[in-house]
Amino acid sequence: MRVNPFDIRTVVLAKHAQHVVLIHFPIALFITAVAFDYLAQWTKNRTLAAAAYFNLLLAAISTVPVAASGFAAWQWALEGQKLKGILFMHLVLGCISSVLIWLVCWIHWRARRHPAASWPAYRLPIEAVGVLLVGLTGHLGGFLSGVNGPG
Numbered sequence: 630m631r632v633n634p635f636d637i638r639t640v641v642l643a644k645h646a647q648h649v650v651l652i653h654f655p656i657a658l659f660i661t662a663v664a665f666d667y668l669a670q671w672t673k674n675r676t677l678a679a680a681a682y683f684n685l686l687l688a689a690i691s692t693v694p695v696a697a698s699g700f701a702a703w704q705w706a707l708e709g710q711k712l713k714g715i716l717f718m719h720l721v722l723g724c725i726s727s728v729l730i731w732l733v734c735w736i737h738w739r740a741r742r743h744p745a746a747s748w749p750a751y752r753l754p755i756e757a758v759g760v761l762l763v764g765l766t767g768h769l770g771g772f773l774s775g776v777n778g779p780g
Contacts, residue, residue, distance in 0.1 A: 649770075651691070651695045654695070658687050658691065659688040659730050659759065660760055660763065662682075662733075665680045665681035666737075669681055670753065686734055686738075696724070699723060703720070719766060726766045730759060737752070
C-alpha cells in the first residue's frame with residue numbers, strides 16, 4: 630500500500646513522525662545558542678548574549694513537545710514495551726540533554742536578572758557538554774529512524 634506524503638492523516642497519525650520532525654528545533658536552537666554565547670563571551674557583545682538567551686529559551690520550551698512526542702512514540706509504536714539497547718540509551722541521553730538545556734537556560738536567566746554580577750564561568754563547559762550530549766542523542770536517534778544505519 631502506497632502512502633501519500635501530503636495526506637494530513639499520514640502526517641498527524643504516523644506513529645513516530647512528530648518526534649522525528651520536532652526534534653530538530655531544540656537541537657538547532659541549542660547549538661546556535663551555545664555558538665552565540667561563546668561569541669558573546671569572546672567579543673563581549675551584549676546583542677550576541679541576548680540572542681543566545683532567546684535561542685536557549687526557545688530550545689528549552691521546545692524540549693517539552695519533543696519529549697512528549699518521544700514518549701508517545703514509545704507507547705504507541707512499541708506499545709510501551711521495555712526499552713533496551715540503543716533505544717534505552719537514546720531515552721536516557723534525551724532526558725539528560727533536556728535537563729542540561731533547561732539548566733543552561735536557567736543559568737542565563739539568572740545572570741540576566743543580575744546584570745551587575747559577572748556571568749558564571751562554569752556555564753561554558755556545561756554548554757559544551759550539552760552540545761556533545763545533544764549530538765550523541767541525535768546520532769543514536771538517527772540509527773533508530775534508519776537515517777544513520779539500520780532502523
